[in-house]
Amino acid sequence: KNEVEQSPQNLTAQEGEFITINCSYSVGISALHWLQQHPGGGIVSLFMLSSGKKKHGRLIATINIQEKHSSLHITASHPRDSAVYICAVKRNYQLIWGAGTKLIIKP
């Protein structure tokens, strides 16, 4: 069993829809990252959180340490949000990565 599980693996939605991507992990962590990877591009760190909730623009990330679960939400989704979203948990100095969720937003 993978230590970090993401769902769904693939998600296609219409512009404007509310998007939720989930991440569950099975190990003790010190922080959790949500990252965005565009095709052919590098990885951009969106959030790092260890408790509660963070918001940047249309992106919201939440984490429940007791349940070992985090969610990434995108409000008013736009085609430029199309990318792979990766959840990674931080244990000591290492990041343990999920396989990613490929998001496609259609106009």
Place this chain on the structure above:
Amino acid sequence: GAGVSQSPRYKVAKRGQDVALRCDPISGHVSLFWYQQALGQGPEFLTYFQNEAQLDKSGLPSDRFFAERPEGSVSTLKIQRTQQEDSAVYLCASSLAPRPLKTEGYTFGSGTRLTVV
């Protein structure tokens, strides 16, 4: 520089050829990481440097893989006698703190896509 720079951006190697991948971290960043990302997968940890010291190389898949950071800044990942299964994106990340604390983030490079034919 302003970000983590990796070169080359793309590399095609013939099976058996040696390759060297370069990472220029953000100036002053103490921690440097290499990750390997196979197609459709999340990145896998390869190795970690704190300044010039390679503190963890547990993720290197075989003794054909070698990484160095001799002056505590630029790092090179070398793969000897490349095999087709080495085809992947190799990502470099740096962080200001040694053993990054939970309040520290990572800055990633754009990666080097290695294709072994």
